[in-house]
Every structure is written in C-alpha cells, then in structure tokens.
Amino acid sequence: MNKKLKIIAPICIALAILYIIIASKPLSPEIQFVPVWTLDLESYTKGEEITSTPEDFTNAVSFKMGQNLGYFTPEGKLLSYITFPYKATVSDTSYTLYGTSSQEMQIFSPAGSESGKIKVTGFPYFMEDRKFIFLPGGSSFSKLNEDGSVAWTYEGFTPITAFSSSKTGIVAGYSDGSVISFDNEGNIQQNYQPGGSTYQVILGAAISESSKYIATLSGQGGQRFVISKKTDASYGSHTSIVFYKSMEEELNRQVLIKFTKDEKKVFYNSATGIGIVNCRNFKNTELPVKGRILSILESGSGKEIFILSKEGNTYTVSTIESFDAFAGSFSFNAESACIAVKDNSLFVGRDGKISRIDIIHR
Amino acid sequence: MKKLIITLTTILALSSLAVSALFAFDWPQNEILSDSFYSYFAQLRGGTIGTSLVFSESKEVKAADDGHIIAVISEHDEDELFESTLGNAVILAHKDSLVTVYANLDAENLPSLFAMTKVATGTSFGTTGTSSWQEGEGCLEFQVLDIKNRTYVNPRILMPCIGKELPLSIKDVVAISKKGTVYDLGTVKTMPSGVYQLYRERQEIAMPYKTTVFINGAVAESLTYDTLTENNGKICVNGKKNYDVATMYPNEKQQFLGEVTFTKGKDSIMVVTADILGKEKQIVYTVEVR
Helix, strand or coil, rough: CCCHHHHHHHHHHHHHHHHHHHHHHCCCCEEEEEEEEEEEHHHCCCCCCCCCCHHHHHHHHEEEECCEEECCCCCCEEEEEECCEEEEEECCCEEEECCCCCCCCEECCCCCEEEEEEECCCCEECCCCCEEEEECCEEEEEEEEECCCEEEEECCCCEEEEEEEEEEEEEECCCCCCEEECCCCCEEEEEEECCCEEEEEEEEEECCCCEEEEEEEEEEEEEEEEEEEEEEEEEEEEEEEEEEEEEECCCHHHHHHHHEECCCCEEEEECCCEEECCCCCCCEEEEECCCEEEEEEECCCEEEEEEEEECCEEEEEEEEECCCCCCEEEEEECCCCEEEEEEEEEEEEEEEEEEEEEECCC | CCHHHHHHHHEEEHHHHHHHHCCCCCCCCCCCCCCEEEEECCECCCCEECCCECCCCCCCCCCCCCCEEEEEEEECCCCCCCCCCCCEEEEEEECEEEEEEEEECHHHHHHHHHCEECCCCCCEEEEECCCCCCCCCCCCCEEEEEEECCCCCCCCHHHHCCCCCCCCCCCCCCEECCCCEECCCCCCEEEECCCEEEEEEEECCCCCCECCCCCCCCEEEEEECCCCEEEEEEEEEECCECCHHHHCCCCCCEEEEEEEEECEEEEEEEEECCCCCCCCEEEEEEEECC
C-alpha cells in the first residue's frame, strides 16, 4: 500500500501543477468608474456669469433637470443655464421652450441663437438632430425641418401612446394596438398589429438605426414584448415577427425601449426591470432594476449601457456590460436627476450638480 | 287610487329605464349644461379638427362606463419619452369595441391609476390639471373611439342631453370658386356657373350637429358631425367626400358647408344648421347663375 501511494501521490501532484500552468489565463479587464469633475450649478443661479466661445459649443452636452436645462463641455465648463416655466425639449443640437398652447415657439442653438421657429401649435419633441411636434388631440404629429417648418403631418384616428425615431425612420404606436413606421419623407413603411392580447395597445416602441427592426411592448391581458423585422423582396416588403416574449407582470404605463446603434441589441423596461434581447440569436436576458427606467444611453464604444431609474425620490444609475451583466450601480436621493453620455464619459446630474465619471477597463 | 299610483309609478320607471338604455355612457363629470363645454367635437382646435369634447370647468372625472384601463399616459418631464398633448390621461376599453379617453388629468392621481385594471362606471380618475395642450378655460378633454370602425365618435350622441343648446347662427355665407373668387351670397345677385365651396362664419364655441345645403330644393351636401374618420393620414369629416382640416377650416373665421354645383338659371340656395336636439336654423339665398 505504501509503495502504491509513493508512486501515485507524486503523479497526482505533478498533474495538478501541470493543470494549473496550462489552465491559467489572465484575468479579463474590469470596469472602473473614475470621477473626473463636479460642476456646481447653484453658483450660476445666483448670478455668476457664464463665459463661452463658439468653439466650446462644438462638442456641447445637453442636460435637462427639473425646470432647468443647459449645455456644458465634456471638460466641465458650463455653457448655458436656462430656467423654463412649463415645458421644454432639448437635444445636443437645439432646444425650445413651450407653454400649454404656444402658437409660436423659437428653436435655439446650444449657444442661444435662434435657429428656427415652429409656427404650429402643439408639444414639440427633439431627438438627437430630429424634430417633431405632437398636435392637439393626441393622435397626430408632424415632422419638422431644421428651421421648424412642417415637413409632413400624419393624423391618426386613435391616440399615440408610443413614439420613437432613428436616423432613417420613425415609429408610432397607437392605443388601438397598431404600429406604423415612416421613412424620413413621411412614407408609411410598415403598418401592423403585434396582437396576441385581449386588449390591444402599444405602450412602448423603438425603431432600429436602419429601420429594419421595430420593438414594441404591447397589450393588456397577454402583454408581450415583440420584435418585428421588415424584409424587402421583389414582390414588395413585408413585416414578420421574429421574437416575442410574454410578460409575467403587466404594465399600463408607457415604457422606454432602445436599440443599440449597431442594432445588435434592444433594451426594454419591463415590470421587473430591464430586458435585453440579442437581435442576432434572439436570446432574452432580464436584469432587475429598481423603479421606472428614465434613460437608457449607450457609451461611445458601445461596450456599456447606462440606465437611470427612479423609485420614489431614489435614483439609481446602473451599468450593463456588453455580455448582458451588471457592471455596477449606485443610488442617491434627489429632487431631480439626469444622465448624459459623450464618448466614454458618463455625466450624472443631481439637483444642482453635474459630475463626469469616466469608464475605463483595467 | 292606489292602483293608479302604482300604474303611473311603473310607467315612469319604465320610461326612465328606456331613456337611460338609449345612452351608452354616463357623463365623465357632473353638472353638464349647455355651457359646460369649452370646445365641441369637430370644432377647429389648435389647427386640427377637434376629436375631443373639452369641458370648461374642473370637476371630479369619472369613468363613463365599466371598462378595462389599457393605458395611462403621463407627462415625461424626467425621461426620454415624448410629451403627448393629452397630458396625463387614462384610456379605457369598453365592450362593443368602444374606447374612452380622459385627458388633462392632474398628476397626483397617477400612482393610483397605474395600479388600476378593471373599473366600474363612476370610478374616480381624480380632477383635471394643466398637463395637456389646452386653450383658455379648457379642463377635461374627453374622447370616444370606435376601434372596430376606426372612427372618433361625437361623445354627445352617446350621452343624455341636459339643458339648452348654445344658439347657432348662419352668417357671412360665401361661395368660393375653383379659381378662388369669393362671392358673398348675402349681397351677390349674379355669378358664373360652376363648382363652389360654401362656407359660413365659424362660431367660436357653438358647433352645429348637422349642416345641409339645398340647391333648388335638392340636397347638395349634408355634413353630420357624429363621427370623424382617418383617410390617408388625415382626420376627416364625412360628406360627399372626406373633408380634411384644410377644407373644413381654411382659416379661423370660416367653416365649410359643402361643395356644390351652380347651374345656369335662377338658383335657390338654402343653408340649414341643426343642433344635436334637432333644432334648426335656416337661411335662403337666390342668385342668377349665368
């Protein structure tokens, strides 16, 4: 017995050492959040002057927090700070302020110069460099040109409950459960109903960058998250449903849905948190997120997704990495908050302060 | 005597039941009189053909019938979503493919509304606020939709009528030719034959339920404001054709009556407006058409 042990033991130890040498590999880079600067906005509300040059605005980042909006540079210089009495819509390229029935609304550049005028009444909505206005009655909208003039209008017969746009298309979801997508010239590209529910209604909608995919959260009594795909063929184009997931818990409020710029993934706010669908293999992942999702933003590299959610007065910023896992989150109490992303920097606004947090992999 | 009282009471009760059965919905807020509305269905509203009945006083808002809440629209001051001009609103599905919309609600009731699914007639949705697009004294914005027939329905045809209607007027009726020449029918004596669009002076609030144009005793155009339909991406009033907002309301002052053809000879043009109770007002013009 001792003889056998004397032979076997060294062999086992040698094999173990060999395995450790062969199987070992370097640790993958870990994500790190590095605070860079914090901008105190309160000093500007007390009358401190804002100085800027035209060059400052070339890379301006917009923010809207509470009844205030403005722009700052990624380096931490505040460029403008505006208080508005009722509502406003802002993007990195322009903003406008409006009232309950404004007949005319000026469009301003980040530098504050007038770049256009909207002469139809309604509630404007700016998304990146695209401008829209929702008309009285809730069922119609117009696409606006850069100068605020109306490019085209679509009047529906039922309230619009979901709306989004991308570089190449626009999608509107309606309270009768129908989904209509348009190209930038206003031509209807797709018109369908995801269906599958007792009551048809669209609560969230998104269109991918090339307009190939549309994602919706729809229905009551059998609520579903559905991805449809537009296929062009010689006989014309048609829409097919390529993915659906039945929701275990149903919502009756409007929700945010976002495609990544490369159309590889789509994120949606479900009752339990955030759902992620891979548009290549249609694998669905769900991650718990506290509260209602307010923003879903993609980092410049596309490796991270940042989510701002709110439950009561508690805001949470969550980060999801490219393999659909939580990289980290932090929460804080505030009256108002916002997030913005420029390249690989995350900006978090909280009441009277904005902070820049860089994301690095080490 | 006792038998008489019982008989009369029974007849009265049955009559009330019959009357209430004719109407699909209860009013979404109490104290409805003829001046309870700020804007009527199909009236010009913010550059569009109004699809809503807008109330002029802020009262408690209630479900008009049993139903299922299919969506609660809210303001989006903090998130990336669009701002609907309905503001905070509840969309309720009923039987027979009817849907009701209660818009411009106050935000304080949203948490309870998000938790609701089935509601009974009279369930409170809170009071109105300032969340929606609204002019002047506009409060509750109420809509009825027929999903099956894809139409907006004038809510007043589904509700009991209470009180007197606002008086209608027929003034400044003009005929506009295809070339854009305007003929005031109140003063013109002769005009060329051809196709014309007739307009009356639009009233700020009061809205006819029906307008009819007779040419020499025959109905040339009849517009009934009981439904609005969507046609090629435009909300339309239905008559001989589908008339969109550009035709119905070419400006703030005029309202479309119809497209008519004047043939050579002496033409008698009668314009009739009727309110929802059927009370009519009419005016007659005579022109020599050459």
